Amino acid sequence: MSAGEQRGRKPRADVQRNRTALLETAQRHFLQHGVDTSLEAVAKEAGVGPGTLYRHFPTREALLAAVLHTRSEELVARQAGIDRLADPAQALEQWLRAMEEYFSAFSGLPDPLMAAARAQEPDNPLTIPCHTLITATDQYVQAAQLTGHVRDSVRGNDLFLAACSVAWIKGTGTDEESLDRLRTLIASGYRRQDTQA
Amino acid sequence: MSAGEQRGRKPRADVQRNRTALLETAQRHFLQHGVDTSLEAVAKEAGVGPGTLYRHFPTREALLAAVLHTRSEELVARQAGIDRLADPAQALEQWLRAMEEYFSAFSGLPDPLMAAARAQEPDNPLTIPCHTLITATDQYVQAAQLTGHVRDSVRGNDLFLAACSVAWIKGTGTDEESLDRLRTLIASGYRRQDTQA
DNA sequence: AATGCGTACGGAGGCAGCATCCGTTTTGAT
DNA sequence: ATCAAAACGGATGCTGCCTCCGTACGCATT
Known part of the structure; x- marks a missing residue:
């Protein structure tokens, strides 16, 4: 709206979808198992591979911050x-x-x-x-x-x-x-x- | 001396030797790397196998307590x-x-x-x-x-x-x-x- | 010295989690 | 319909945990 920021291409749809799925799943796991929960488990439950998780959130802290x-x-x-x-x-x-x-x-x-x-x-x-x-x-x-x-x-x-x-x-x-x-x-x-x- | 407690056999010499070696090494590693230091590394540096470490100290807490x-x-x-x-x-x-x-x-x-x-x-x-x-x-x-x-x-x-x-x-x-x-x-x-x- | 027995050793192995890399698929643009 | 960029995801290598069991050691006995 205010600052039209879509240079070049429109962002892909699956990116946002995966990101939110990861965030929701991660929050659940953090709540249930603490901050040291298995990131592999988060990825699996979110229905994505480990690579996708690490691309979106390079470190555990990044995911936590998000x-x-x-x-x-x-x-x-x-x-x-x-x-x-x-x-x-x-x-x-x-x-x-x-x-x-x-x-x-x-x-x-x-x-x-x-x-x-x-x-x-x-x-x-x-x-x-x-x-x-x-x-x-x-x-x-x-x-x-x-x-x-x-x-x-x-x-x-x-x-x-x-x-x-x-x-x-x-x-x-x-x-x-x-x-x-x-x-x-x-x-x-x-x-x-x-x-x- | 006071309470003659040597039932049956004399304890083996290597037992005590390994125990003290483990304790000394463990203390060094705890000091340098904190309580989450690798127990495998401790065992290796103490010159014993992992099995020996775990027989002497079944859990990380046991080693820590010692x-x-x-x-x-x-x-x-x-x-x-x-x-x-x-x-x-x-x-x-x-x-x-x-x-x-x-x-x-x-x-x-x-x-x-x-x-x-x-x-x-x-x-x-x-x-x-x-x-x-x-x-x-x-x-x-x-x-x-x-x-x-x-x-x-x-x-x-x-x-x-x-x-x-x-x-x-x-x-x-x-x-x-x-x-x-x-x-x-x-x-x-x-x-x-x-x-x- | 030699033998025997029980105890302790230690490493191989199975498992879980981390983090990466790359062939494949999806997606939006043309 | 086709293309190229972008994103996916799983196979992979690594580290550390912990256990199990064949082996070797050390003490006692002769």
Whole structure:
């Protein structure tokens, strides 16, 4: 429509078809078996050969990033709701929760995510989303610091790491109660003198 | 000496020899390549066949637990020094640091460790050490609570998880500065109203 | 020294997953 | 209907896991 971008030839139909089939199947497998699931199995169930899978997504990270793209949109949607909150402290809290759920979408996801977060070269397709999230977190932190609810020493990156940690622990199968206690501990860490214990 | 335990035959010499050779080689490989290192490579470098390795250590966890046994002794040694500290808060802090270093001895170690910690059946050889550590942590926590330095809501298990998290993050290659900021965040979380920010 | 027995060895082999390469098929354009 | 580009997909080679079993070793006995 806006930017007519069809130079030369019209793209083949099977390309898009295979791509979406792969993405759907991959998401199912990631959900059921974690990020280390067999890519061969994904290809087979999607009804394509291994070669096709690797042509579309050269690495496991590329496939993961593509699948995660869908989830990112949900996160952005939640972000809109969070931004409407009046209390910045509450906004930060909900944002951390949203990130945590995003991180623990698939078991084993935090590992490649952290690998991408520390990477310098942008060859890892997960790197950009990570930096976006850190920046976003920092915004919420700064807003909450202005109202005095959060210690000044806290940075967005710190809470990004914390959320990632909790997601990782969640992925190891820890019970929900221990998890919630850990969240509380972290909250006590970034909130300004909250004597709730 | 004390309990003369040599029923029937004297144990063969090569058994002990191979065992120690395997342990030494395994520790080197774990250090260099993390817990997911190739066991075949370990066996080859130790000068034994794969069969011998698996007879001595039926699973990767068993080998890991055996290698970790050496490190456990270092931890116990540090514990003696920590117990001599007058300030329980300081003791707790140092204990957490010691645990964290123990957990991050090999890259990737926190994962099997957490898997063992949540396991019910004691068929996992890492399970017992884990429960020991949680109990020990709880002791330090309670001592520090008596002097009022630590929030009453905190449990040993919470800080065990926290230490494990930090160790995991360390293993992902995060820089030392971010790591230290995270430690501070957690410390602010368990300490009683420490307004250091 | 020589023999015998039980234990431990170790490598061959079957399996699964990764990643690639290339002959073949599909698809859109003419 | 024909063509050429583009995409397909499976055969292939590789690495690592783990097991099984014929063989060799080491300790005890004579």
